[in-house]
Amino acid sequence: MSIHLNPEDKEIEHLQKLIRNTPLQVDLIDRTMERYSNMKTRRYKRSNSRSKRVRNAFFGTSAALVMAFTLVVSTGFISPTMAASLKQVPGMNSIFQLAGDLGLQTADEKGLLSKPNLSDTHDGLTLSVPEVMFDGTRISIALERQTTDKRFLNTELPLLLDDLILSINGEDIHSYAPANTSNSIDPYTIPGKNSNSTIIQFSDLRNQGGKPFPDKFNLTVSMPVSGIKQPFKIEIPVEKNTKNNLVFTPSLKRKYSNIDYTLEKVELTPITTSITTRIKLPTNSKISSLPFLEYEIYDDKGKQLKFISNNGWSATDGNVLITDSRFEPFTSLPKSITIKVDKVILRKDDKSKFELDKDGNPKIEYFPDLEITYPINP
Known part of the structure; x- marks a missing residue:
């Protein structure tokens, strides 16, 4: 039995094919390197954004x-x-x-x-x-x-x-x-x-x-x-378009090597999930000596939130870095959240490039000792 489509139905069918067949190219190396291009001793900022201003150069897809x-x-x-x-x-x-x-x-x-x-x-x-x-x-x-x-x-x-x-x-x-x-x-x-x-x-x-x-x-x-x-x-x-935002001040601490790490604040809104973290090194060390650390957030079922942006700051030659990191919201309130800390591994022969895994993606090293799971009790 043949089915006859009216012109608008045919256009919808054509639209669906175009959507299915449209490739989306993402250069993970260039995209991730761009995150690091704005890192300075005093201020560390990144976002999934595109801007004419150099300090806000990361383009989110x-x-x-x-x-x-x-x-x-x-x-x-x-x-x-x-x-x-x-x-x-x-x-x-x-x-x-x-x-x-x-x-x-x-x-x-x-x-x-x-x-x-x-x-x-x-x-x-x-x-x-x-x-x-x-x-x-x-x-x-x-x-x-x-x-x-x-x-x-x-x-x-x-x-x-x-x-x-x-x-x-x-x-x-x-x-x-x-x-x-x-x-x-x-x-x-x-x-x-x-x-x-x-x-x-x-x-x-x-x-x-x-x-x-x-x-x-x-x-x-x-x-x-x-x-x-x-x-x-x-x-x-x-x-302000939201009410009754959930704000927690866990002050949970972790330590790895010479890094003292504190989860200072968690704020949940219907629009954004935000965390504030503090990293402290020994007095004679400088934050600029650290690799650029990233944060990942998961709910109690292991679902990861999409990163939005962050901004961090350390005084000149300072040993403390405070960072606000923002992510997309949870679709439903989780029983707990897990925050992981990682860094992207750079090649030993060329520090401007990343080590790649078998799939061509940048290799990431996690710091299990810095991982925090925090119960959400509204």
Whole structure:
């Protein structure tokens, strides 16, 4: 028996084939090396982000299905009628929903965000803010571009911005950073739903001696763009979108060799899982002598959370490193969490390259003595 499909059904079938057959190439070596390119003695930051600013250079890859689907929709493989129909699907227009971040998807689905729909326009280019999320641990701002001017369409949106300058209630955002240190609050960008959108993210440094952001404030984002004299400026009302975040201060300690390691804080929100760790070396040692350590989080069933970003800081020639690491949320509250510490092994003959396993992936060395399992008792 033959089945006759109408034109839209045929387009959907074609779309499914394109999604299945779209390759997703990820160079694990280059991607992981980029994590290390920003490491400095005083400040250690990384994120799954892409930004024009050198200190926020790591590009996070969205899920293959979302990328393929977005590629198909945005590059015109389907008819205008089909595209218009897809836009009616809940979440299809949401930048957060298509960003490949489970926490931001959850924010969109559960209404844990605000939709200010603010914009600024200069020389035929409009930059708008359709969505904002603040869960107490990170702020995410969806940014979108509208223009017909080819000058502003030849590059992805994050690379169009010369800088991101932030202020809270009229004060420079760095007034919330720890006083008399080089530790600064640096925004970074992650991919949005297409080349015309991106998401600006940043966090406070309250766990590293800085001031916490207020639960409610006005955020001004200033964005200079090459070729346009006046910077784009958007004032955004921001309010904490989550309530009853779970905060634990375990102060659990572990020791390995000359490393004293402490899990200082765990914070769980519907959007983000955040941990604060402290590493202390002997007084005559320097943090810069350590390999760059990474953290992994697992629930009580062994499921690993996806990493989002982190920022760590150590005083010049200091022997203490405090790091805030953020991950995607747990889909349900676990009975316990396990935090593992690891490092990527560098080649002995070339420290700029990694040792690879039989599958071509960088080899990782875990530190079992630093592993911590912590019960979650709300």
